[in-house]
Amino acid sequence: MRRRHQEIKMTVILYPSPGMGHLVAMVELGKFILHHHPSLSITVLISPPSFNTGSTMDYVHHISATVPSISFHHLPTVSLDLLSFPSMEAVIFELIRLSNPHVRSALASLPASAFIIDFFCTISLPIAAEFHIPTYFFVTSGACIVAFFTYLPVIHNSTTESFKDMNRLLHIPGLPPIPSSDMMRPMLDRTWSEYQNFLNFSNEIPNSAGLIVNTFESLEPKPLQAIREGKCNPGGTTPPVFCVGPLLNTENQREEYNEVECMRWLDKQPSKSVVYICFGSLGLLSAAQLRELAVGLERCGKRFLWVVRSPPTEDKSRRFLKPPEPDLEELLPEGFVERTGDRGMVVKSWAPQVAVLGHAAVGGFVTHCGWNSILEAVCAGVPMAAWPMYAEQHFNRVVLVEDMKVAVRVVEDEEGFVSAEEVERRVVELMEGAEEVRREVEKKSVEAREAMAKGGSSIAALGKMVDLLTSA
Template sequence: MQGTIVLYPSPGLGHVLSMIELGKLFLQHCNNQFSVTILLTTGFWDSPSIISYINAVSQAYTSISFLRFPSISVDMSQNCSTAAIAFQFIRLHAPNALHSLQEISKNQNITAFVIDLFCTSTLSIGKDLKTPTFYFYTSGASTLAAFLQFPKLDKEITGSFKDLPDTVFYFQGVPPLKAVHMPEPLLDREDPAYHDLICFCSGLLQSDGIIVNSFEDLEPISIKAIADGLCLDDAPTPPTFYIGPLIAAVCSKAENDYCLLWLEKQPSKSVVFLCFGSRGTFSPPQVKEIAKGLERSAQRFLWVVKNPPDKEKAKQAEDSPDVDLDYLLPEGFMERTKDRGLVVKSFAPQVAVLNKDSVGGFVTHCGWNSILEAVVAGVPMIAWPLYAEQRLNRNILVQDMKMAIPVEQREGDGFVSGIELEKRVRELMESNNGKELRERSWKMREKALAAWGPSGSSAKALTKLIEFCKQG
């Protein structure tokens, strides 16, 4: 009976793309010993971007198959956070995951079951089926180190982190973190998402192993803390495999290919690229402040602008091209900056952009996929975290990796003034500190490429993981 590795990502573009890249990685290094089956939820956070990417992968990789669950709807009007609704949605799909695994096992031997952290509700299913069950942790070793310590912190703190504005927590293996900068689902103890995430973190210890999209040279402090058992008091850490960087180069949209042509006409390392992820939307006043900062900086820029968030729909923003720039941008901005700037509506092919020689800096929301893409391209960053675990990522980027400059954000809403953005852009592009960041980023790029060399750390880790699966 042929073997297959079953992967189960949580909904959301970043999580699905990362899991698909893991599937490709298994196929490339297993010499066709296994096929890959990817389970997909239907309904919450589905987007045209995900669907088109899945269709492209299906055509290019015949050994990767996708199984879509029946659609499930959730009440979006519930009095709880979007994260809580998303976690409930995934939990409701657990019976579909069980049914899929049972059907797959009739014709194929399930060599391993790999789940996203947010799919912890299926951890016991894999265990009950006596299938080696792994987590694929789509963020870095630094956040993993913190997440391993969250259950202990939960027992020590009785209130909500959002109500502790002056409190700073100290973790093993990661820089200190302010209570109000905790990952979004942990901020409010009264919200169901808080208890869900603590449960997810506890589940990590019950797995057969943790796969992490990082590499040893990128996060040596956090990786050592995890390996030395410093992140857990009593329980042993499951085997951990650092197999990154995995980068998903989503196909560019034809209408935006002109931005690549524009970049090719700009001087080397002269352009600042601003892009804030699939959920990175701003209020109209914040968009105007960004525009003012860019104009005053006198730097070349490529800026992806999305529609403002729709408060009636707490849902991932679609990449709609219908962005009213005349409404969002200051009057005359486009005309005044036309010789050195380009504004793109909704989407730009980020991986391709970052790898253009003219790009010298990246203003990012600190999503882990974006960080890795910048690392592989050797581009230094300006860190502007927006949601999820991104403030923790920011601290690692700035303090441990020393590959980014942080922006000062207003407490509460995270607002950044145009004056602050101008200051940080100039610092990155003109100062000696910026030059040092650029040199350090380029050296890390070389280390990222070396991780997948014949004797690289990620190549060795993947070999160990595959052997582990075979033994299981």
């Protein structure tokens, strides 16, 4: 009888939000758990999105075919009126809210030993409590964001102002001073539903069994120390924090290397001579900004690999849907591709980013400061020029530049526009100067590998986390 009991696998249910970066990070967490603790079983709840989140379904089908030890439980589709939402975050929160009855049914039917949820999925935490399932938050951003969210109730209760109206520096334990204007975009106004949903996450942090963060100890020691010492939640309780990163999607790099033209082009370039420009799966520049960026790249004289996506549509009915393939002749200055063809390459919509950043020819990265992109650059030892656009990216830039010192700051005007002169200045600085930044990111690259190696800090944190969730 005892033997049969031991053969029953404990099931951990993962519940990501539908964004591509969040889904990939959550699945990588599942793979990481199974690699080191194969006796566990992993099931991922999927909320099918009716809007652009990147190629999530293609990714799910790929994982299903290549990692059979991870199973996917597809929740029923819910209908959304996309025209009624002010932001992508608002869409995601509503999708998660409408999916709650389906989550309850899933948890009732699936044998769950632990429930790991994205912070977008906070509304499902009380359901898990009904079933007495220990619930952990998985934060796909860094410990800097965890410090902020843990401290948010203190800020919220100390003022009636919205971040957009404060015009001051925010002093959050463990972080450099953050301008209130650099707060997460959907949280700038406290009357917005997105703000209220994120505040709910902050208030529920003490009720979780733990916080799992896609980072590593030596990348963010200051915020981690502040969180663990209780400075971010004075007078309250803080659950244990487990740093299990960097979790990256590195599979099929060799296949991508052989099949993608830009990788063959990189093979022909000198070491550390190419600046890579990409703004994530959802980062879209206006037509005017695309042309201005092109002018700056032409002026700087540096080798470049640039992923170009179509500008945001003016058709509100298609605002949250996948944009069309970009028309380079229409979007870029006349003759730009031909004039820069001896030192640059423009690709449409997508490049294998982990493989690109890991290529010896790449010496700099102009990035939107999404957390997955930051980790990929850090692991590759590539210095960054920080050009944020949405979500928590402005917040991340402050930490990257002022605390981690692995990036130079791209400066926008009051309207958020970046001039050609600024593009030229920052690309030249990134590729010719920024020696301290380059040294620091190369050091962090070594530390990232050590964290994920045998006996490393992230392996140890995973062991403690699994011990906790299997003992509950």
